[in-house]
Amino acid sequence: MQSELATALLGSNEGLLPLLSEPLSFDRQRRFDIYRNNVQQSLIEALEASFPVIHELIGAEAFVTLANLFIRSQPPKSPYLVEYGDRFSNFIETRVELSDYPFLAEVAKVEYQLLRSTHAADEVAINDQLVALASDPDRLLASGFKFAAATALMPLRYAAASIWLAHQKSAPNLSGMEVNRSEWLLISRPSFRAEIDLLDFDEFQFVAQLISGATIAKALDVVAEGFDLTGCLHRLLIRQVLTGVEEDEC
Amino acid sequence: MTALAQQKSLPSRAGIGLKFRHIDQFLREMPDIGFVEVHAENYLVEGGIRLAQLEAVRENYPLSIHGVAASLGSEAELNDDHLRRLKRLVDRYQPQSFSEHLAWSSHAGVYYNDLLPLTYTQERLQRVVEHIDQLQSYLGRRILLENPSTYVSFEASEIPETVFIAEVVKRSGCGLLMDVNNIYVTCINQGWSPDEYMAALPLGAVGEVHLAGYTEELDAQGNRVLIDSHSAEVADEVWQLYQRLLDQIGPQPTLLERDGALPELSVLLAEARGADSLMQPEEVRYAV
Numbered sequence: 001m002q003s004e005l006a007t008a009l010l011g012s013n014e015g016l017l018p019l020l021s022e023p024l025s026f027d028r029q030r031r032f033d034i035y036r037n038n039v040q041q042s043l044i045e046a047l048e049a050s051f052p053v054i055h056e057l058i059g060a061e062a063f064v065t066l067a068n069l070f071i072r073s074q075p076p077k078s079p080y081l082v083e084y085g086d087r088f089s090n091f092i093e094t095r096v097e098l099s100d101y102p103f104l105a106e107v108a109k110v111e112y113q114l115l116r117s118t119h120a121a122d123e124v125a126i127n128d129q130l131v132a133l134a135s136d137p138d139r140l141l142a143s144g145f146k147f148a149a150a151t152a153l154m155p156l157r158y159a160a161a162s163i164w165l166a167h168q169k170s171a172p173n174l175s176g177m178e179v180n181r182s183e184w185l186l187i188s189r190p191s192f193r194a195e196i197d198l199l200d201f202d203e204f205q206f207v208a209q210l211i212s213g214a215t216i217a218k219a220l221d222v223v224a225e226g227f228d229l230t231g232c233l234h235r236l237l238i239r240q241v242l243t244g245v246e247e248d249e250c
Numbered sequence: 251m252t253a254l255a256q257q258k259s260l261p262s263r264a265g266i267g268l269k270f271r272h273i274d275q276f277l278r279e280m281p282d283i284g285f286v287e288v289h290a291e292n293y294l295v296e297g298g299i300r301l302a303q304l305e306a307v308r309e310n311y312p313l314s315i316h317g318v319a320a321s322l323g324s325e326a327e328l329n330d331d332h333l334r335r336l337k338r339l340v341d342r343y344q345p346q347s348f349s350e351h352l353a354w355s356s357h358a359g360v361y362y363n364d365l366l367p368l369t370y371t372q373e374r375l376q377r378v379v380e381h382i383d384q385l386q387s388y389l390g391r392r393i394l395l396e397n398p399s400t401y402v403s404f405e406a407s408e409i410p411e412t413v414f415i416a417e418v419v420k421r422s423g424c425g426l427l428m429d430v431n432n433i434y435v436t437c438i439n440q441g442w443s444p445d446e447y448m449a450a451l452p453l454g455a456v457g458e459v460h461l462a463g464y465t466e467e468l469d470a471q472g473n474r475v476l477i478d479s480h481s482a483e484v485a486d487e488v489w490q491l492y493q494r495l496l497d498q499i500g501p502q503p504t505l506l507e508r509d510g511a512l513p514e515l516s517v518l519l520a521e522a523r524g525a526d527s528l529m530q531p532e533e534v535r536y537a538v
Contacts, residue, residue: 025473079319080436192299
């Protein structure tokens, strides 16, 4: 019976209706539809809560249509609805009707990462150690770092982060915004709120090196001369992303 | 059955379900309320603000953690990962009560996010008892099981719903979370008498009561079907049924549930005071 009911919730209910008792009032179909509506409505609401900027960008009606298609094609695998939507961005990318707005998939990706960072494990930053290291350049250069689980770097083909940031105001204005440009993001959670930093390409490369385990000396190899190391370390300190230090003995 | 630790129970007062939209205000104002209930699944995250807020709530109020996704009514095995996450939450916050539903929500790897109905058969009864045993042993505590709200019934069912629930409670040793709105909704939808239904449940096992509002639809003949939407004030008929329950079993920890069309926090607190006043001795009640 569960398999017939499950199938009917997101698809055809032909197999289910004969298994239901004839009710006193309302036909079986209308009664069963209450469950179907609950399932669909609650999952649409979950996606709306996770992707508010996508909702605002495409409008309520289009969002419901998109969410319904997504729910049918990729229903949730777990009860943790803050984790539902990890593939929403990929799904948006495949939708022909949205192909005029290629930045949407990346906005969804940013929203999902913000959510992940918001709920990531609590960790303590090693800011005091970093300050101590900074007074000894040789040790600092030989150091590599561990990053908080809430940290993410994202390279974007479009200005999806700027679009997201514009929507944090009550009346977002995208007019005049050049969306066909790359952006490089650092997402972090310094206190309880996930934050977005727009980096330049050098800083992005540098932090990416550190995240992959390189020492500062090695990470500096990928950036141009004149790179603002102090400014970058200051940012990493403010954003509380460094949670461990490993000094290279050699 | 494993011997299960008896937790300190919730106070026999009214509590409210705490929603994200209200939590900042709630923690600022710290209203005088009997207890707070949250949905387990909203807090099964690794870290961040939600857990910090729950910590603050727990320091100041008795806590009920209410699960909606264990899928105790599933034909299949319970999900191990979910059990582990629940245990971590319960161990960390030590709630006065943990409750779940007589329903299923997962099937073949898909989570439907709704409390779906069971066929009431001997086989299913045995399975539900095994699942509750497993959950109780794993959490190391007795749980409360909530009676369902239903819109359909199955040809294959062979046991009346109240008998099924009473038998589950008896065999598993769990307590009963008596949802008075669910009783009313189910009975109207199924053509049963709410009072007879309530009387047939194991009243001695009640550890908590839920009150909520329903919405309704009418068919062409004007028949009502009630939907357990939690998006309205508690209906008069449900208050009356609750009063008759209190007359029989005395004051109970009573939760005002509201999930949809969420009003101001003050409205929920006023509803909770309404339940509190019904729990006062009669002379006090009428003096208020």
